[in-house]
Amino acid sequence: MARKQKAPEAGGGSPAWMATFSDLMNLLLCFFVLLFSMSTIDAEKFAEVVASLQSSFSIFDGGSSSITDGNLISSGVSQLNQLNDYYNNMGLNQDENEELNQESIKKYEEYMEGQMIDKSEEIADKLGEQLDSSGINSNGEIDIDITAQYVLMTLNGALLFNSGSADIKADADEFMDKLGEVLKSYDGYNIQIVGHTDTVPMANNSEFADNWELSQGRAYTVLKYLIDEKGMDAETMSCMGRGEYEPIASNETAEGRARNRRVEIRIYNELSSEIK
Numbered sequence: 001m002a003r004k005q006k007a008p009e010a011g012g013g014s015p016a017w018m019a020t021f022s023d024l025m026n027l028l029l030c031f032f033v034l035l036f037s038m039s040t041i042d043a044e045k046f047a048e049v050v051a052s053l054q055s056s057f058s059i060f061d062g063g064s065s066s067i068t069d070g071n072l073i074s075s076g077v078s079q080l081n082q083l084n085d086y087y088n089n090m091g092l093n094q095d096e097n098e099e100l101n102q103e104s105i106k107k108y109e110e111y112m113e114g115q116m117i118d119k120s121e122e123i124a125d126k127l128g129e130q131l132d133s134s135g136i137n138s139n140g141e142i143d144i145d146i147t148a149q150y151v152l153m154t155l156n157g158a159l160l161f162n163s164g165s166a167d168i169k170a171d172a173d174e175f176m177d178k179l180g181e182v183l184k185s186y187d188g189y190n191i192q193i194v195g196h197t198d199t200v201p202m203a204n205n206s207e208f209a210d211n212w213e214l215s216q217g218r219a220y221t222v223l224k225y226l227i228d229e230k231g232m233d234a235e236t237m238s239c240m241g242r243g244e245y246e247p248i249a250s251n252e253t254a255e256g257r258a259r260n261r262r263v264e265i266r267i268y269n270e271l272s273s274e275i276k
Contacts (some may be wrong), residue, residue, distance in 0.1 A: 112271070113148050119269035120146040123186075127151060127267070130185065134178040149272040150192075154248075157196075157218070157261035166207050168219030168225065176222075180230040183265070187232045190268040193239040195219035196246060198257035216241025222263055 126147050131137040131144075143154040160172050168176055183191070208214040219239035225230035226232045249256035 031076040101188060113160060116148040116269060116271045117146065119123055119271055120148065120151050123267060125267055127153070127182070127186075130182045136175055136178045136182075150266040150268040153265040153267070155263045155265070156258070158258065160222070160263065161218055164202060164208070164214065166208070166214060166221050169184055176225055177229075180226055180232075183226060183267075184230050184232060186267050188236060188261045189270075190272075191226075191237045192266040192268070193219040193223045193230075193237070195222075195239070195241040195264065196260060196262050196264065197244050198247075198260045199244045199251040200257065210243070212243035212245075214241070215243045218263060222265075 111249045124144050128144055131142060136142070141156050141159055143152075145152045145154070159175060160168050162169060171262055194267050195218040197211040197215045199211075202208060202210055202214065205214075208217060216239070219241050223239040227234050227237065244251070244260070247256075248262075249259040251260060
């Protein structure tokens with residue numbers, strides 16, 4: 001009986017190092033594709049990735065190894081140590097990234113400033129209508145201005161106080177009552193009262209040592225009136241005195257000094273202060 005011939009044995013296949021090398025090339029290809037797909041790259045994080053890959057690929061199962069500079073012995077292929085040059089050649093270096101970030105921040109700040117000014121204008125328009133309806137600004141004694149942060153109401157100091165005094169005048173009670181009703185509709189906004197004076201020194205005043213104390217006392221008086229008489233929220237209100245140090249007119253003339261003797265009420269808009 002004839003014997004069956006043995007089938008020839010299959011070959012040994014590719015060497016082990018070749019499979020490992022192929023895997024490495026696939027990984028590097030994926031890595032470069034990932035780089036191309038990224039619109040922006042953080043240079044610091046990129047450097048960390050490169051360092052991590054260098055340390056991860058230092059030893060290979062197939063016997064190939066990298067020396068200190070990261071050059072693979074297999075086929076003399078240089079790995080990873082040129083990635084920083086490649087990255088910079090793409091035009092995505094750290095300086096350009098920082099420039100883009102600064103430009104984005106500047107655009108955002110300009111946008112937010114515009115939004116804040118719009119909010120202040122809305123409050124100012126409404127406030128002006130309320131003051132006109134109340135009849136307390138028929139003579140234009142209250143000036144309204146805006147900044148990106150707040151609406152500024154400026155009251156002539158002579159409307160509320162006698163010279164050298166921080167007590168509200170008797171004939172100003174009706175004015176303060178109507179003003180308080182208007183301001184009460186902004187209860188919950190951050191409101192700051194600021195007192196100002198001219199440069200004329202205090203004369204024989206036992207209550208206040210100087211103009212700074214006088215300006216603080218007047219701001220505090222208005223604040224307490226709004227809290228005690230109108231029930232406004234003390235947690236969102238504050239006051240301070242600036243004395244003669246923030247003039248809006250020359251102190252060389254009587255008219256200028258009269259303008260500098262004033263009380264300011266600042267109503268901060270929603271974007272610069274929280275509303276409760």
